[in-house]
Amino acid sequence: MRAKLKTYISDLELKNPILIPAGPAVYGEALDTFFDIQALGAITTKTITLEPKIGNKGHKLLDYPGGYLNSIGLKNVGLKKFISEKLEFLKTVDVPLIVSIAGNTELEFIELIKALDKEDRISAIEINLSCPNVNNKHILFDSDPTQVYDLLSKLRNLTNKKLFVKLSPNIYTIVAVSISCKKAGIDALVVINTLPGMRFDLKTKTPIFENKTGGLSGSAIKPLALKLVYDISNAVDIPIIGMGGISTTDDVIEMLIAGASVVGIGSAIMKDPIVITKILSELPNKLQELGIESIDSLVKEIRRTRLWNQNQSSL
Template sequence: MNKRLLSTRIGRMLLKNPVIGASGTFGYGIEYERFFPLERIGGFVTKGLSLRPRRGNPAPRIKETPCGLINSIGLENIGMDAFLRSVLPRLEGTDTAVIVNIFGTTVDEYVELAERVDRFRRIDGIELNISCPNVEAGGAEFGKDPLVVHAVTSKVREATDKTLIVKLSPMVTSIVDVALSAQSAGADAVSIANTYPAMAFDLESGGPSLGAKTGGLSGPAIKPMTLKLVYDAYARVRIPIIGVGGIITVEDVVEYAIAGASAVQVGTASFINPETADTLVRQLEEYLSARGVQRFRALVGSAKERCPSSV
């Protein structure tokens, strides 16, 4: 394979291709080794990790909808120490980018998580999940307020030299303002975006379908909305954007690239077919070659020129 065709850069990470397994849908990576060699994809993002293990929300935690999935997992995870001790060593010989998704309830927790991760050479990047309640601010989400995004990102930036990606919530007044806050605080990239608040009802009981009542919508239903967020952010933001939302086909990957994504993450599609990410890499190579596109990077943002003040 022509290495230059698909390679893409996110901060310090030179990814062999732009396809990344999305947080919460790719386990801790090792679960997917039985479906395809992890080396074939650009990288993966772990399930969100916190300082202590979490049990998550009451069942049911997943509800299928006609065009997507509502989940309320509640950030269940094994805890950072168990990941570093038991999982990370198993990824030692695997040539793919390992990105650790972290979340906390205070700025100090995010910083402590980043400090722990920073000591491990095998970890290539950190993705901050800021769609979490900030207990110091009465439970408002970190990701809603550009000033809070700046505060948490800059503190984490001081704690690590690893590639720092801030994963934005789509539920903000201005995606541009939030992305610019992350950029000015030292983020290397932004992931756009997390899930959209959603609900479903069980007509037998007359109550909500999910144990936690509400959840986050993902899958093809959200693609057009998230695509617009990527397009809007690309016009103003200088750092790379990772597009994530509803990617199923190679055409979806290309759409995100044209809108401005330097890489993409595949989430819900891996639940339909766990080989999706691997298949997309192969199909992307064929798609570009068949159209005489020399480099994936040439597509990025081709729908729009960046405004001169941001370059």
């Protein structure tokens, strides 16, 4: 059964295609109290910044039919405490570890990568170019393909660890930015982060979130996530970690058909902590029912149909 479920992000082997994306697992330990995170294909940490962040004030998470709106604002313990405290627990778990990072400036990204590069436990660093909840100039980094290329090629030279880039669904240049990531030597793309959304209080007539907007996740965003994964998988040949509203075994297979090699499940685990256990037990039978030999064979089959592959074979 293990062989049927394994998948790859270049030469990084995952025992199954399910990972927890940045955020919902925070640093892993709390999630592990109600779900054995050792069962995952990989785990991603909450986005870490150079300095600790207290995050946004007021409401942080609103339940919404079809998902959540969150306005957490990158609340995290900061690089130093992450390495000295939070990484200790993660060293006790044998699952590929992806550490998500965000910086306000190029220098901050450089410092973060140099420090994390020294930590053997970390399999990959995920550069979050896409968080919609912070009031700074992230926009500079994530929507301009040339600036993205310039930043990433500098960061690429700092580490031999795998480098992933998390992309925003909120930029119309997402495919062009994906091509910049590939040119800069990025190992995988993480698609998609949350979409901006708002709710209003009827009595005060003001936004419910103090930060005004939040990020929409969950099944409401699934069709958009599938489309962007599909578009990007036709433009670049690097692996895609697809996410956005995935909550069932069928959803996982649909995301792989859209072009992902690995699938993230975030909001669904917040609604139902055993959803991943259910999916992992159903997947082998579902593959058999659909006549799919293995996850890896499905990923390869889909990749053969992608435009870049067809263009290459016609050269």
